Amino acid sequence: PSIGLITASLTLHAPSQIAAAIKSHASTRQLEVAIAMPAMADYDSLQARLNEFRAQNIRGAIINLPLEGSIAEKLVSENPDICCLFLDISPETNVSCVRFDHHEGCGACVSHLWALGHRHFGLLAGPESSVSARMRLSSWREALHRHGVSNAVTVFGDWSAASGWRKAFELLHQYPRISAIVVANDQMALGVLSALAQLNRTGSRAISVTGYDDTADSLYFQPPLTTVAQDFNTLGKRAVELLIQQVDAPQMRIRELLPTRLVVRQSTW
Numbered sequence: 009p010s011i012g013l014i015t016a017s018l019t020l021h022a023p024s025q026i027a028a029a030i031k032s033h034a035s036t037r038q039l040e041v042a043i044a045m046p047a048m049a050d051y052d053s054l055q056a057r058l059n060e061f062r063a064q065n066i067r068g069a070i071i072n073l074p075l076e077g078s079i080a081e082k083l084v085s086e087n088p089d090i091c092c093l094f095l096d097i098s099p100e101t102n103v104s105c106v107r108f109d110h111h112e113g114c115g116a117c118v119s120h121l122w123a124l125g126h127r128h129f130g131l132l133a134g135p136e137s138s139v140s141a142r143m144r145l146s147s148w149r150e151a152l153h154r155h156g157v158s159n160a161v162t163v164f165g166d167w168s169a170a171s172g173w174r175k176a177f178e179l180l181h182q183y184p185r186i187s188a189i190v191v192a193n194d195q196m197a198l199g200v201l202s203a204l205a206q207l208n209r210t211g212s213r214a215i216s217v218t219g220y221d222d223t224a225d226s227l228y229f230q231p232p233l234t235t236v237a238q239d240f241n242t243l244g245k246r247a248v249e250l251l252i253q254q255v256d257a258p259q260m261r262i263r264e265l266l267p268t269r270l271v272v273r274q275s276t277w
């Protein structure tokens with residue numbers, strides 16, 4: 009038997025680590041994983057993938073794509089014979105999901121920088137098309153607001169290191185006094201660190217940088233990255249376990265929240 013996985017691009021580190029975790033936990037349960045990676049996250053592309061799964065007799069699918077709530081809800085109501093478990097949707101969406109609690113991690117990250125004395129912040133958000141990117145940005149802004157900071161500058165990247173590199177120059181150009189850059193994922197933070205090194209903003213002139221994900225490589229960035237950890241192995245494991253339960257009891261509505269936590273390393277000071 010097989011389960012399905014519809015995933016965001018596996019060129020990105022987080023989705024590929026999540027897919028690897030799903031694959032290895034599924035194999036301990038003697039399940040194959042059919043992977044689909046649609047180029048777009050619109051209703052028709054997802055429905056087409058579910059139709060392919062149905063043709064392979066697949067009864068349960070994990071969906072790790074940033075989806076608007078209305079699309080996720082429509083997929084569930086139009087496909088009652090396939091259980092769908094979503095990993096990247098907003099909390100208001102009325103579907104089964106396992107997701108990370110962004111509040112905790114985003115708040116801890118801003119408070120950590122504040123406690124170090126930072127008052128001039130740049131925010132490098134993920135793409136506006138991603139629900140998770142939007143939720144991280146609004147959590148940072150809430151936390152900054154609680155500390156009375158109202159002058160943070162925001163730019164948007166596309167999750168890639170290349171976009172992080174470009175946007176770092178843009179941020180510093182817009183707001184030269186920035187002393188800390190809060191970044192929505194580790195890959196963009198890698199690009200930011202590279203740009204800062206190029207601008208000689210290292211050592212005693214360094215700008216603090218935080219990431220998000222704590223993917224396997226982030227400990228080896230230069231400097232090692234302070235970041236908000238999401239445990240992708242646990243996510244993959246819970247997703248497989250909960251999907252199996254849901255296939256046995258399709259009426260069940262699953263809503264599980266996993267913690268995030270700040271990991272402090274040398275990129276903040």
Ligand code: IPT
Binds near residue numbers: 023072138192
């Ligand atoms: C999210 C990652 O944090 C981000 O780095 C990027 O890879 C994105 O996925 C791609 O969609 S993690 C997701 C479970 C919200």
